[in-house]
Amino acid sequence: MAKPHNPPPEGWDRHSILGEIRRQNMTLTELASRADMRPNSFGHVWTRTVRKAEAVIADFLETDPAELWPDRYPITSHRIYDIRKHGPGASQKRVAPADRAEAA
Numbered sequence: 880m881a882k883p884h885n886p887p888p889e890g891w892d893r894h895s896i897l898g899e900i901r902r903q904n905m906t907l908t909e910l911a912s913r914a915d916m917r918p919n920s921f922g923h924v925w926t927r928t929v930r931k932a933e934a935v936i937a938d939f940l941e942t943d944p945a946e947l948w949p950d951r952y953p954i955t956s957h958r959i960y961d962i963r964k965h966g967p968g969a970s971q972k973r974v975a976p977a978d979r980a981e982a983a
Contacts, residue, residue, distance in 0.1 A: 891947045893925050899940055910935055
């Protein structure tokens with residue numbers, strides 16, 4: 880377990896994470912067996928959030944899980960659209976002012 884010498888400048892993706900794990904002579908199956916987890920849960924980490932598997936991979940690479948999966952962190956518990964974060968959404972029920980002007 881060694882910290883990566885040069886993390887990817889454009890950020891981590893699936894291939895760079897797998898490449899770094901393999902450079903250190905490790906496999907996801909071996910990581911799963913060391914963590915007493917099923918290997919399938921490590922295979923799902925690319926498409927689903929599996930916090931325990933993410934933590935094991937990040938620990939092996941000696942980095943923060945938020946650095947490997949920035950779109951999944953920080954952990955939020957709400958599923959409500961945050962207007963401050965994403966901006967105002969377009970309502971399907973609201974009629975745009977331009978449409979009213981053309982209709983009149």
